[in-house]
Amino acid sequence: MTPEALYLSPAAKLPYCRGCGHSLVVRQLSSALEHLGLPPRSIVLITDIGCVGLADSLFPYLHTVHTTHGRSTAFATGMALADAILEPQGLKPIVMIGDGGAMIGLLHLVHAAQMNVDITVLVHNNFMFGMTGGQHSALSPLNWVTATTPDGNWTPPLDLLSLLRTAHASFLARRLATSQELASTIADAINFPGFSMVEIVELCTAYGTRWNKVNGASLQEMVLRQGYALGEVETEMERPTFRELYRHEMETVRPKRAQPAVPRINAPAELNDEIRLVVAGTAGERVQSAAALLCRVALAAGLYSTQKNDNLSTQGSGFSLSELCLSPKPVEYTGIESPAVVLVVSEEGWKELEANGTVAACREETILLLDAQIEAIPPRGRVVRLPLRREANPQRAALAAIAAWLEKNPLLPAEAWQAVLALEPAERRAESAAALEVGRRLATGSPDF
Amino acid sequence: MLAEGALAAGCRFFAGYPITPASEVYEVMMRELPARGGLALSAPDEISSLCYCVGASLRGLKAMTATSGPGWALMIETAQYALMTETPVVVALVQRLGPSTGGATQGAQGDVWLAEFSTSGGYTLPVFSPSNAAESFELAVHAFNWSERLRTPILLLSDKEVGMTSEVVDEEALPIPALVNRKMASAQAAYVPYAAQEPENVPAFAAVGGEIKATVTGSAHDFQGRLRKNSPQVINVLQRLQRKIEAHAEEMARVRPDLDPDARTMLISYGVTARAARQAVAKLRSEGVRVSFLQIQSLFPIPRKWLDWAVAGVETVFVAEENLTGQYRAALTPHLSGKRIYGINRIGSLISPSDIARAVQGVTA
Numbered sequence: 001m002t003p004e005a006l007y008l009s010p011a012a013k014l015p016y017c018r019g020c021g022h023s024l025v026v027r028q029l030s031s032a033l034e035h036l037g038l039p040p041r042s043i044v045l046i047t048d049i050g051c052v053g054l055a056d057s058l059f060p061y062l063h064t065v066h067t068t069h070g071r072s073t074a075f076a077t078g079m080a081l082a083d084a085i086l087e088p089q090g091l092k093p094i095v096m097i098g099d100g101g102a103m104i105g106l107l108h109l110v111h112a113a114q115m116n117v118d119i120t121v122l123v124h125n126n127f128m129f130g131m132t133g134g135q136h137s138a139l140s141p142l143n144w145v146t147a148t149t150p151d152g153n154w155t156p157p158l159d160l161l162s163l164l165r166t167a168h169a170s171f172l173a174r175r176l177a178t179s180q181e182l183a184s185t186i187a188d189a190i191n192f193p194g195f196s197m198v199e200i201v202e203l204c205t206a207y208g209t210r211w212n213k214v215n216g217a218s219l220q221e222m223v224l225r226q227g228y229a230l231g232e233v234e235t236e237m238e239r240p241t242f243r244e245l246y247r248h249e250m251e252t253v254r255p256k257r258a259q260p261a262v263p264r265i266n267a268p269a270e271l272n273d274e275i276r277l278v279v280a281g282t283a284g285e286r287v288q289s290a291a292a293l294l295c296r297v298a299l300a301a302g303l304y305s306t307q308k309n310d311n312l313s314t315q316g317s318g319f320s321l322s323e324l325c326l327s328p329k330p331v332e333y334t335g336i337e338s339p340a341v342v343l344v345v346s347e348e349g350w351k352e353l354e355a356n357g358t359v360a361a362c363r364e365e366t367i368l369l370l371d372a373q374i375e376a377i378p379p380r381g382r383v384v385r386l387p388l389r390r391e392a393n394p395q396r397a398a399l400a401a402i403a404a405w406l407e408k409n410p411l412l413p414a415e416a417w418q419a420v421l422a423l424e425p426a427e428r429r430a431e432s433a434a435a436l437e438v439g440r441r442l443a444t445g446s447p448d449f
Numbered sequence: 450m451l452a453e454g455a456l457a458a459g460c461r462f463f464a465g466y467p468i469t470p471a472s473e474v475y476e477v478m479m480r481e482l483p484a485r486g487g488l489a490l491s492a493p494d495e496i497s498s499l500c501y502c503v504g505a506s507l508r509g510l511k512a513m514t515a516t517s518g519p520g521w522a523l524m525i526e527t528a529q530y531a532l533m534t535e536t537p538v539v540v541a542l543v544q545r546l547g548p549s550t551g552g553a554t555q556g557a558q559g560d561v562w563l564a565e566f567s568t569s570g571g572y573t574l575p576v577f578s579p580s581n582a583a584e585s586f587e588l589a590v591h592a593f594n595w596s597e598r599l600r601t602p603i604l605l606l607s608d609k610e611v612g613m614t615s616e617v618v619d620e621e622a623l624p625i626p627a628l629v630n631r632k633m634a635s636a637q638a639a640y641v642p643y644a645a646q647e648p649e650n651v652p653a654f655a656a657v658g659g660e661i662k663a664t665v666t667g668s669a670h671d672f673q674g675r676l677r678k679n680s681p682q683v684i685n686v687l688q689r690l691q692r693k694i695e696a697h698a699e700e701m702a703r704v705r706p707d708l709d710p711d712a713r714t715m716l717i718s719y720g721v722t723a724r725a726a727r728q729a730v731a732k733l734r735s736e737g738v739r740v741s742f743l744q745i746q747s748l749f750p751i752p753r754k755w756l757d758w759a760v761a762g763v764e765t766v767f768v769a770e771e772n773l774t775g776q777y778r779a780a781l782t783p784h785l786s787g788k789r790i791y792g793i794n795r796i797g798s799l800i801s802p803s804d805i806a807r808a809v810q811g812v813t814a
Contacts (some may be wrong), residue, residue: 005498040662041658044658044663054676057675060662061660062662062666063657063663064664064665065657065665067530068527074497074500074501077497077507078462078500078501078505078512079502079505079657081488081504082462082488082505082510082512086486086505086510087508087658091657106557107497108455111492199618247490264625292615295615299617304616305615305616305617306614306615306617307543307616308614311554313553313554331616332725332727332728333725335725402783445512
């Protein structure tokens with residue numbers, strides 16, 4: 001087989017209109033591949049929607065992927081990353097996309113450029129949507145007549161190269177489809193180890209030249225009048241590729257994190273039936289963390305637990321609460337129909353429990369341990385007020401409340417607390433120990449609850 | 450645990466975009482996948498997330514993304530592309546309260562229709578729905594296995610209350626189903642990318658970058674993957690895409706039945722509400738009410754055979770789900786002819802065991 005036969009089939013009947021720039025690009029791409037001598041199976045041609053999307057069928061020996069509109073670059077990025085990082089075989093994705101596709105998929109171009117993924121994008125810019133009847137695109141020049149701008153386009157066109165230079169694209173060029181240098185520019189782009197894009201300026205002979213006074217001879221002048229550069233433009237060509245960045249990150253930068261372990265101890269909890277409790281307070285005051293610590297201790301002591309959190313969608317303001325179930329058996333329903341214990345350490349927490357129905361769902365025997373600053377009077381339940389915020393500080397109040405409740409209702413063995421705390425980072429361990437100490441002290445000085 | 454299940458299933462590529470309540474899956478994959486020899490990536494939007502995954506899968510790797518309702522809405526075009534091109538991929542859809550941005554931190558089971566009925570042409574997207582952490586693990590493995598075997602996108606339909614609630618899981622007791630990998634094309638025989646010679650109705654896979662030329666297209670195509678208009682092969686391919694799912698429906702079915710052979714009342718549920726239902730059934734039985742229970746894990750294709758078996762002799766069926774209009778009930782109704790069907794529905798908070806027990810007692814008393 002002759003080298004050229006590996007790429008564009010010599011027998012291929014090109015499916016494009018007479019004079020369409022796509023025919024030129026397809027032939028120049030084939031010449032570029034022939035010049036590079038890349039094995040056909042190392043190349044994947046990813047074609048977008050539009051007349052350009054017919055090109056894949058012309059290359060019978062390349063891998064071809066014909067995609068959805070504008071997304072060709074994103075599919076190519078996935079293939080390139082998977083190949084470069086996980087199964088390195090030197091796959092070279094080449095994207096063929098139109099000006100319409102480049103705009104609807106602009107984000108994919110920006111991200112591929114930003115990451116410096118090793119793909120080549122050929123943007124076939126004929127200033128309009130051809131396949132769908134000659135509508136204007138984001139790259140249409142001013143005064144360009146199209147089916148949707150019959151009096152001429154009046155929105156300024158986008159300069160793709162300028163846009164992508166801002167996104168740190170490593171290789172950018174613009175050529176006319178008729179340029180003698182197109183094949184070598186495409187070859188340079190493909191050969192470039194990183195993101196490369198060539199915008200190829202051409203004319204749609206079905207609509208573009210029919211409705212506008214432009215032809216092959218005057219096209220260059222029109223492009224230059226727009227203030228657009230031709231040829232390769234200056235870029236950050238020395239940037240590391242995504243593969244290099246990723247390897248560096250994985251090998252040197254990324255800290256090795258250990259999963260929080262939960263020890264098991266031989267002193268089981270004394271719990272015959274499940275307990276459902278609510279811990280509520282203010283976001284950012286370690287309410288959910290305190291509840292999580294309690295769950296880990298329960299697990300260490302052989303219990304099952306669930307922790308269902310709620311907060312506003314902002315992470316550090318408003319209320320924060322956890323609904324817990326501690327049980328000797330696996331837990332099914334994770335909500336709370338009527339709580340056995342309610343620990344509230346801030347006004348915001350209390351207000352949320354009023355709003356979400358928890359307060360109304362309390363029974364006469366529900367233990368309500370409230371911070372002393374909360375003035376509300378619960379309609380029912382065994383109410384205890386302790387100065388948790390003042391004595392422990394707001395960040396430690398939730399854990400202090402848990403400790404106070406457990407001091408009067410000793411369900412979990414001290415060994416379980418010790419074993420779990422021993423695995424906490426030193427700073428956090430000291431914080432937790434201080435909170436637990438305050439809780440126990442406050443409980444000791446108060447009547448039983 | 451869903452993420453752990455994906456890792457156990459052999460997932461090697463993940464691309465994600467932040468969205469409550471699916472961000473946990475994203476964060477776990479970003480932390481764990483590289484350490485286990487895979488690639489986890491932050492995408493600039495949900496469309497890119499799924500496109501990256503499909504691209505990686507075309508390269509031959511198992512891939513997954515995770516999102517919630519608003520993100521899934523953006524992914525639907527790409528999911529259809531995966532269906533049409535027969536590219537395996539798993540999407541974890543962790544539901545929150547909709548519509549639109551809805552309630553980011555509130556659970557719901559309101560995306561059943563959005564998940565299943567999201568294709569032009571009305572193709573069956575297999576949907577698995579876990580009710581707890583252990584099931585999230587196990588069903589993630591099944592989702593990958595079926596996605597590989599049938600070369601089709603598969604949804605894992607979780608929700609905020611399953612995905613973001615911490616609970617104790619006995620790791621040693623977790624069932625790890627045997628792993629399945631897509632059948633690869635052989636270099637020995639002439640490869641026809643979209644013709645299925647196998648009784649499985651699924652063609653062998655040629656990876657982009659491999660020795661065999663891959664021809665992939667989302668356009669209506671013949672057996673060779675050529676864009677065609679008036680070819681009977683195109684219709685054959687379009688029919689096969691549905692038939693391959695239907696032909697494996699029974700094998701894909703996953704249910705947890707808890708039947709009382711003398712009960713005339715059946716409670717059906719799935720996802721997080723199945724947990725309340727199980728508790729409600731225990732309560733009802735302790736009060737002498739005869740009731741059967743069926744938790745459905747494989748929502749689609751509807752497990753017809755199990756359903757017929759479970760409701761034989763039953764007169765009244767309740768379907769409990771946390772949405773307004775009884776989305777799964779509507780899907781089941783055509784298969785429950787002759788039964789009295791009631792929905793137990795709520796939005797904004799979990800359906801409780803008491804809600805369910807009251808509803809059942811109210812009708813059966």
